[in-house]
Amino acid sequence: xxxxxxxxxxxxxxxxxxxxxxxxxxxxxxxxxxxxxxxxxxxxxxxxxxxxxxxxxxxxxxxxxxxxxxxxxxxxxxxxxxxxxxxxxxxxxxxxxxxxxxxxxxxxxxxxx
Amino acid sequence: xxxxxxxxxxxxxxxxxxxxxxxxxxxxxxxxxxxxxxxxxxxxxxxxxxxxxxxxxxxxxxxxxxxxxxxxxxxxxxxxxxxxxxxxxxxxxxxxxxxxxxxxxxxxxxxxxxxx
Numbered sequence: 001x002x003x004x005x006x007x008x009x010x011x012x013x014x015x016x017x018x019x020x021x022x023x024x025x026x027x028x029x030x031x032x033x034x035x036x037x038x039x040x041x042x043x044x045x046x047x048x049x050x051x052x053x054x055x056x057x058x059x060x061x062x063x064x065x066x067x068x069x070x071x072x073x074x075x076x077x078x079x080x081x082x083x084x085x086x087x088x089x090x091x092x093x094x095x096x097x098x099x100x101x102x103x104x105x106x107x108x109x110x111x112x113x
Numbered sequence: 114x115x116x117x118x119x120x121x122x123x124x125x126x127x128x129x130x131x132x133x134x135x136x137x138x139x140x141x142x143x144x145x146x147x148x149x150x151x152x153x154x155x156x157x158x159x160x161x162x163x164x165x166x167x168x169x170x171x172x173x174x175x176x177x178x179x180x181x182x183x184x185x186x187x188x189x190x191x192x193x194x195x196x197x198x199x200x201x202x203x204x205x206x207x208x209x210x211x212x213x214x215x216x217x218x219x220x221x222x223x224x225x226x227x228x229x
Contacts, residue, residue: 033216043204045216058216088156099208099215100146104158
């Protein structure tokens with residue numbers, strides 16, 4: 001158990017819908033990273049938050065957004081969902097901004113039908 | 114831009130034997146870290162081993178060790194005394210420390226099967 005929690009574990013929704021994925025980092029970790037794992041794109045970085053502020057963006061679609069709240073949990077919002085958004089979404093946390101030790105949550109499996 | 118290449122989509126090893134997974138990377142940065150992550154069927158991403166680029170000594174964690182060749186930009190993982198529980202997808206990853214984006218860049222993975 002990495003100490004990082006993600007909810008829900010599984011999510012099935014229809015095209016055009018909006019969903020919110022939630023991540024709680026390890027106790028004391030200020031950084032949260034979001035990654036997407038799909039069959040065609042592999043594992044890719046989406047976005048990084050540190051202590052409530054966005055630090056870096058990767059290949060994140062404009063339909064996707066994220067935020068980190070004062071209690072340090074983070075939410076990834078996916079809207080206007082398409083079939084191609086079906087993937088496993090991971091969050092990872094680390095203590096500082098360096099990202100050297102990133103501990104991954106169990107992931108949320110999103111299926112868009 | 115940094116890239117990570119894993120040229121072996123699948124590997125197989127007999128239980129108790131040794132196997133080496135290959136990884137090459139491309140970067141112009143000097144301060145970086147390399148990692149091997151394991152993803153078993155549960156899909157959990159588990160950090161196996163980490164190597165700091167500034168360290169010449171190869172990292173070792175129990176049965177797992179790396180062969181880090183900085184000049185060749187090669188970072189292979191050796192698993193000794195393979196166990197059934199080692200069966201998983203293994204990802205090589207790169208992190209540019211101190212860069213604008215301290216993100217992990219992953220290879221495409223190597224699926225390791227362990228035969229009893």
